[in-house]
Structures are given as C-alpha cells and as structure tokens.
Amino acid sequence: MNEVRQRRGALARQAGRRAEVIAALWLLAKGYRILGFRLRTAQGEIDLLALRGDVLAVVEVKTRGALEAALEAVSPEQRQRLRRAGAQLAARRRTLHGVRVRLDLMAVAPGRWPRHIADAWAQDEDGAALRP
Numbered sequence: 001m002n003e004v005r006q007r008r009g010a011l012a013r014q015a016g017r018r019a020e021v022i023a024a025l026w027l028l029a030k031g032y033r034i035l036g037f038r039l040r041t042a043q044g045e046i047d048l049l050a051l052r053g054d055v056l057a058v059v060e061v062k063t064r065g066a067l068e069a070a071l072e073a074v075s076p077e078q079r080q081r082l083r084r085a086g087a088q089l090a091a092r093r094r095t096l097h098g099v100r101v102r103l104d105l106m107a108v109a110p111g112r113w114p115r116h117i118a119d120a121w122a123q124d125e126d127g128a129a130l131r132p
Contacts, residue, residue, distance in 0.1 A: 019063045020047055023106035026114045032057065043085040044078065048106070056099040057118070058086035061106045067115055070107035079103060079121050 024034050032050040039046040048059035060082060062070035074082075086101040105120035 015063055016061070019106075019108040020061050022108050022114055023059065023061045023116075024048055024050075026106065026116060027057075027059070030116065039085075039089070041085040041088065043081040043088070046082060046085055046089075049086070049089065050104075051096075051099070054099050056086060056090050056096055056101050057104045058082050058101060059104045059106055060120075061108060063108045063110075065109050067107050067117070070105060070115075071117075071120060074105070074121070 020037060024037065027048070027050050028034060030052075032052040034048060034050050035056075036046070036049040039049055046058050047061040048057075050057045050059055060074050060078075062073050064070040064073060083101065083103055086103070090096040090099050090101055102119050103121055105115075105117040107115040107117070109115075
C-alpha cells in the first residue's frame with residue numbers, strides 16, 4: 001500500500017510541475033516576465049513569481065477539472081501566506097520596490113486552455129472570493 005501512495009504522490013508532483021511550465025509559458029505569451037519557479041519562503045512556496053509593468057504576480061497554479069474547484073483549493077490562510085511572501089520578496093529586491101503585489105490563479109485542466117485569473121481572490125468583508 002505504501003508503494004501505491006508513493007507512486008501516486010510522484011505522479012501528482014510530476015503533473016504539478018508540468019502545469020507550472022504550462023502556466024509560465026501562458027504568462028510569457030501574455031507579456032509577463034517570469035522571475036521564479038517554486039520559490040521557497042518562510043511563509044511557504046510560491047509556484048510562480050511573474051512581473052508585468054508595476055504588478056508583481058504571486059501565481060498559484062492548480063490542476064483541476066473546474067475553475068471553481070481550483071479557486072476553492074487555496075485556503076484563506078494559504079492566500080494570506082502567499083500575499084505576505086510576495087510582499088517580503090518585493091521589499092527585499094531593490095528592482096521590485098514600488099510594485100503592486102497581486103495574488104493570481106492559473107487553473108490548468110487536461111484538454112483545455114489554461115485559465116489565468118488576475119487578482120483571483122478580491123476580498124469582500126467576509127473574506128469570500130468575489131471572482132469565479
């Protein structure tokens with residue numbers, strides 16, 4: 001049973017890395033400059049860090065069949081950690097001073113075009129996502 005779990009985990013990691021590459025290529029085509037993949041910070045791992053103009057996008061990549069499922073897969077706590085991680089990276093890099101840090105979602109589903117949702121979790125007072 002342990003071998004099955006290990007194999008399943010390895011396949012999931014491989015699919016996640018493939019989705020990150022697809023997401024990065026999609027963002028490049030949209031004019032973003034990719035600054036990093038799988039960046040480890042004290043707050044957690046950032047899947048992709050991308051820059052376009054004065055916006056630093058902290059991009060969470062999710063492989064799901066439906067966009068709603070991808071949005072729901074990122075907890076409010078994880079979103080806060082990612083925002084803090086992006087802000088700290090921007091503060092530490094002189095070239096990123098003055099950028100606006102934004103949390104984006106890239107939803108990647110087999111057989112479909114990737115879906116980039118800029119500022120995916122614009123918040124209301126209750127903390128609920130406003131964008132589908």
